[in-house]
Amino acid sequence: MLNKNILLLCLQISLLGITLGGNILIWPMEGSHWLNIKIIIDELIEKEHNVTVLVASGALFITPTSTPSLTFEIYKVAFGKERIEGLIKDFVLTWMEKRPSPSTIWRFYQDIAKVIKDFHMISREICDGVLKNQKLMEKLKKSKFEVLISDPVFPCGDIVALKLGIPFMYSLRFSPASTVEKHCGKVPYPPSYVPATLSELTDQMSFTDRIRNFISYSLQDYMFNTLWKSWDSYYSKALGIHWLNIELILEELIQRNHNVTVLASSATLFINSNPDSPVNFEVIPISYKSSNIDSLIEHMIMLWIDHRPTPLTLWTFYKELGKFLDAAFRMNIQICDGVLNNTKLLARLQEGGFDVLLADPVTVCGDLVALKLGIPFVYTLRFSPASTVERHCGKIPAPASYVPAALSELTDHMTFGERVKNTISYLLQDYIFESYWGEWNSYYSKVLGSFGCLD
Incomplete structure (x- = not known):
């Protein structure tokens, strides 16, 4: 009988199970948005989760406290509480005391735009306070x-999550005219x-109310697309698209107990060597600075985002793109020379006994280094414009009538006009590819021809 009772008790315990709280990171927003997140935090703590809140040193409403389940991670920013307070005050006064009428609506949105620009400046400082703080990361x-x-009203939470390699969730009360919900959440x-x-x-609108409603949506959409556009370049720079691709592979290799060495130039924006990192770093000495890379990336992003080509500006666009590629070529040459002409570095690499070299084909010379070391190499690539690298180097078929060119913003459902546009995109990118990569032919011939002498 006793054994039966023990067995029954064990069965009940197994059915109940054991729940362990999760480890949750919070990227909060100031003002009323903090109240929304605060309710969620309280509920998470009640369910025995461990919660960590990232708080800027200049936060106004978020008051750090200490409890066993709640931790506040404070990071330094250049501004104080008075700046946040002033920003909120400006927003409230503009919204409440300068309400738009048909004659003042444009002036109202100009004033709101100034406030939002100030908000974005503060947001960038907050983002930098976390993303550029290597110890904190x-x-x-x-x-x-x-x-x-x-x-989502407060940018960079998604970048932090991507950098940490964890999923992220958005919690939002609302945004003016539901712009965030529409553009980001695709809510109709x-x-x-x-x-x-x-x-x-x-929801009971007259014809005039509907017109007013339509204008409200249109103006907020315009502000959203105009004022949030600046974050495109920030996100591109912060994520370091090609490095992010490699970094994910490195993490997987380390988890599988592989020894990994990264060749990184002495000036880099995204690749940060850390003494505690499981990755070994070999530094390639080059003469340019990180600011030069920053300017180059900024030029590319601004060119691609703010100066998208039209039939009238197409030639000017590609001329500017040519200048960018020329600058990129000169930088890449320095990186290649920094490895291939560095006998001490090459000797260390040869002594390392590497089994394979992993490279991104957008950064040239990985194959030359592998040939010099006498090891195989593997390419990994997210994508290239109009899939030029994939088509010309990987010989992957991409018929222009069916496959939309990468970055053309077309889909696989194309009209005749879109197919023509797609074909032109392929042709122009092929021309750029041949022009840019053609410059490397002489360099490769020179280096490969000298391998016999070097060996």
Whole structure:
């Protein structure tokens, strides 16, 4: 009988199971948005999760406290609480006391735009305070968070999550005219039926109200696309697209107990060597600085985002793109020479007994280094414009009538006009590819011809 009772008790315990709290990171927003996140934090703590909140040193409403389940990770920023307070005050005064009328609506949105620009400046300082703080990022990685909860009105939560290699969730009360919900969340908001948030309209709208609602949506969409556009370049620079691709592979290799060595130039934006890192770093000496890379990337992003080609500006666009590629060529030459002409570095690499070299074909000379070391090499690539590298080097078929060129913003459902545009995209990118990569032919011939002498 006793054995049966023990067996029954064990069965009940197994059915109940044991729940262990998760490790959750919070990327909060100031003001009323903090109240929204605060409710979620309280609920998470009640369910026995461990919560860590990232807080800027100049935060106004977020008051760090200390409890067993709640930790505040404070990072330094250049501004104080008074700047946040001034920003919120400007926003409230503009919104409440300068309400737009048909004659003042443009002036109102100009004033709001100034406030939002100030908000973006503060947001960038906050983003930099975390993303450029290597000690903090390493500490967060070691904490092994399972998820990041973020407010999408406050940028960079998704970047932090990507850097930490964890999923992220958005929690949002609302945004003016639901711009974030529409553009980021793809939630439908037909202006004929759904009143714009903060427009003070209801779902019972007259014809005039519907026109007003449509204008509210249009103006907020314009502001969203204009003012948030600057974050495109920040995100591209912060993520370091090609390095992010390699970094994910490195993490997987390390988990599988491989020894990894990274060749990194002495001036780099995204590749940060850390003494505690499981990755070994070999530094390639070059003469240019990180600021030169920053300017080059900024030039590329601005060219691609702000100066998208039209039939009238196409030639000017590609001339500017040619200048960018020429600057990139000169930088890449220095990196190649920094390895191939560095006998001490090559000797160390040969002594390292490497089994394979992993390279991104956008950064040239990986294959030359592998040939010099007498080891095989593997290419990894996210994509190239119009898949030029994939087609010309990888011999991957991409018929222009069916496959949309990468970065052309076309889909696999193309009209006749879009197919023509797609064909032109391929042809122009092929021309650029041949022009840029053609410059490397003489360099490769020179280096490969000298291998016999070097060996």
